[in-house]
Amino acid sequence: MIKLLIDKKRCVTCGNCEAWLPGLMAHVPRGFMAVESADTETIRQAIDSCPLDALTMEATNEA
Ligand code: SF4
DSSP: OEEEEEOTTTOOOOOGGGGTSTTGGGGTTTTEEEESSSOHHHHHHHHHHOTTOOEEEEESSOO
16 A cells, blocks of 8 residues: 655646546545555656646555
8 A cells, every 4th residue: 555645735626637536636635545555656747747746656555
């Protein structure tokens, strides 16, 4: 499982990341999204798509 941290102070709900991780914006108020189905490359694409650098990947099961 990978935890994607969302800095809700930075996020402007532009929707760019939704193209890679549908449903992510619904998790903004909580400040994180647990990702189990997407590969790390998809998650990196979502992070790179954020113009505000609001996304950070926190791997919880990687060596
Ligand atoms: S791309 Fe960044 S600013 Fe836009 S909705 Fe996603 S987290 Fe928020």
